[in-house]
Amino acid sequence: xxxxxxxxxxxxxxxxxxxxxxxxxxxxxxxxxxxxxxxxxxxxxxxxxxxxxxxxxxxxxxxxxxxxxxxxxxxxxxxxxxxxxxxxxxxxxxxxxxxxxxxxxxxxxxxxxxxxxxxxxxxxxxxxxxxxxxxxxxxxxxxxxxxxxxxxxxxxxxxxxxxxxxxxxxxxxxxxxxxxxxxxxxxxxxxxxxxxxxxxxxxxxxxxxxxxxxxxxxxxxxxxxxxxxxxxxxxxxxxxxxxxxxxxxxxxxxxxxxxxxxxxxxxxxxxxxxxxxxxxxxxxxxxxxxxxxxxxxxxxxxxxxxxxxxxxxxxxxxxxxxxxxxxxxxxxxxxxxxxxxxxxxxxxxxxxxxxxxxxxxxxxxxxxxxxxxxxxxxxxxxxxxxxxxxxxxxxxxxxxxxxxxxxxx
Numbered sequence: 001x002x003x004x005x006x007x008x009x010x011x012x013x014x015x016x017x018x019x020x021x022x023x024x025x026x027x028x029x030x031x032x033x034x035x036x037x038x039x040x041x042x043x044x045x046x047x048x049x050x051x052x053x054x055x056x057x058x059x060x061x062x063x064x065x066x067x068x069x070x071x072x073x074x075x076x077x078x079x080x081x082x083x084x085x086x087x088x089x090x091x092x093x094x095x096x097x098x099x100x101x102x103x104x105x106x107x108x109x110x111x112x113x114x115x116x117x118x119x120x121x122x123x124x125x126x127x128x129x130x131x132x133x134x135x136x137x138x139x140x141x142x143x144x145x146x147x148x149x150x151x152x153x154x155x156x157x158x159x160x161x162x163x164x165x166x167x168x169x170x171x172x173x174x175x176x177x178x179x180x181x182x183x184x185x186x187x188x189x190x191x192x193x194x195x196x197x198x199x200x201x202x203x204x205x206x207x208x209x210x211x212x213x214x215x216x217x218x219x220x221x222x223x224x225x226x227x228x229x230x231x232x233x234x235x236x237x238x239x240x241x242x243x244x245x246x247x248x249x250x251x252x253x254x255x256x257x258x259x260x261x262x263x264x265x266x267x268x269x270x271x272x273x274x275x276x277x278x279x280x281x282x283x284x285x286x287x288x289x290x291x292x293x294x295x296x297x298x299x300x301x302x303x304x305x306x307x308x309x310x311x312x313x314x315x316x317x318x319x320x321x322x323x324x325x326x327x328x329x330x331x332x333x334x335x336x337x338x339x340x341x342x343x344x345x346x347x348x349x350x351x352x353x354x355x356x357x358x359x360x361x362x363x364x365x366x367x368x369x370x371x372x373x374x375x376x377x378x379x380x381x382x383x384x385x386x387x388x389x390x391x392x393x394x395x396x397x398x399x400x401x402x403x404x405x406x407x408x409x
Contacts, residue, residue: 008316021285026325028278033329033382034336036271040374041337043264045367050260053189054249056122059089059220060229062252063236066243068215075244079219082239084232086224087119090216092206097162098199099178100151107147107197109161111206112136120222123200127185135184138202142185146196157183161199163209179209221246268377275382279389282321286314286393311394318390322383329382330375340366 012022069075072090079088092111097104114136118124124133127142136142141161143153153159160178181201189195207213223232229248236246250257336343344366 008313008320012317012320021288022321025278025282025285025321026328028281029275029322029325029382029386030329030332032271032275032278033326033378034333035274036268036378036382037330037333037370037375038336038340039267039271040264040378041333041368041370042340042366043260043267044369044371044374047257047260047264048369049367050256051249054253057126057189058249058252059120060223060249061085061221061233061236061246062218062249063088063221063240063244063246064218065245068212069218069244070215072214072216072219075219075240078239079221079236082232082235084224084227084235085221087116087222088219089113089116089120089221090203090219091117092203092210092212092217094206094210094217095164096199096209098147098151098159099162100153100157100159103151105147105151107144107199109199109201109206109209111201111203111209113203117220120220123187126187126189132185136200136202138205139180139182140184140201141181141205142187142200143183144195144198145186145188147198148183148186150196153183155183155185159183161209163211165209165211179205181205268374272381272385275385278325279385282318282386282389283392286317286390287396289317290314290393290397307398311398314394314397315387315390318393319383319387322386325386326379326382330379337368337370340368 012019063069063075063079069090076088076090079085090113093108095106096109097106099105112123118133127133133142141159143151143159148154151159158180160180162178166178187195187198187200203216207215221236223229233246233248240246
């Protein structure tokens with residue numbers, strides 16, 4: 001080990017002790033890394049849960065036409081013949097007006113092919129505990145949970161759905177009566193958009209509402225486990241006619257995912273200032289060390305140490321502080337994440353707000369999913385910022401002339 005690295009460790013931890021200034025610097029970095037780890041993991045958890053919800057309710061890939069899928073059986077046959085596709089289900093969706101007891105709502109009606117939808121999505125597991133997917137038929141619908149609460153409807157109640165074709169019919173002086181439906185279930189996914197603005201019915205009912213005949217708006221796909229989504233999409237686009245195009249779920253939800261990633265990036269950027277503030281603490285403690293050890297630095301120069309070696313001694317101290325603080329911060333961060341739900345439940349019980357998270361944020365358990373890329377960025381950023389904090393003290397120490405340092409003493 002080079003002598004300046006050995007000396008750096010001896011100055012940080014003399015005789016195995018943990019000096020006060022070193023402890024303060026290390027804990028500052030540790031707290032910054034802990035907060036960054038917790039926030040990025042929780043934000044990653046939300047992203048992971050949203051991806052799971054989207055895939056389980058709409059499939060991994062969507063095939064959409066320029067206008068409409070004209071020949072649904074032929075299109076399904078072409079799609080299912082593509083390697084990597086295990087199931088396909090046509091759908092029709094669009095805006096409608098739902099009326100119940102004089103209360104209007106304007107959700108999206110999604111028509112499902114009951115013969116194939118369960119092979120592509122996992123909607124049945126979300127229709128609980130109110131109602132069941134098996135009860136759905138051409139004269140019934142399933143409402144998202146918050147929409148049902150807004151309309152004030154329960155299982156077995158009747159609602160009226162007004163088609164967008166109503167306006168076109170009125171222009172032609174035709175009467176287009178609303179279609180009555182019976183509510184046979186409520187769907188709770190855990191995602192605000194899906195839980196507040198969706199109506200699920202059969203594909204035949206949707207075709208009637210939108211005047212589609214036997215056509216559809218698109219096809220949802222389920223891929224084989226382990227299949228490359230981008231590869232399958234490329235195969236689909238090569239096999240399908242030019243008026244049909246396959247999209248990954250990420251492309252279909254690109255705007256929402258962009259907002260989610262932007263929020264995550266902003267949070268990371270803002271919380272990174274905690275590490276930067278901790279770096280000033282590291283810089284201050286090392287500057288104090290330079291002032292207190294002026295004579296020792298002069299002796300090092302008198303014994304033949306070069307300014308570069310003296311500077312490396314203080315840069316090494318900043319690096320060690322950064323590594324130690326990062327390690328402690330990761331341990332604290334993952335420790336808090338392990339008991340995050342107990343902390344959240346304890347706070348809600350203490351404040352008597354058990355239902356607030358469910359009502360406004362649609363979760364009772366705090367999700368967590370740590371991406372390796374986020375972890376690497378956190379670790380590298382903390383160590384680099386801490387090491388850079390040692391540059392000014394290292395520069396000050398390297399500038400000291402042995403004769404002037406010893407004369408000052």
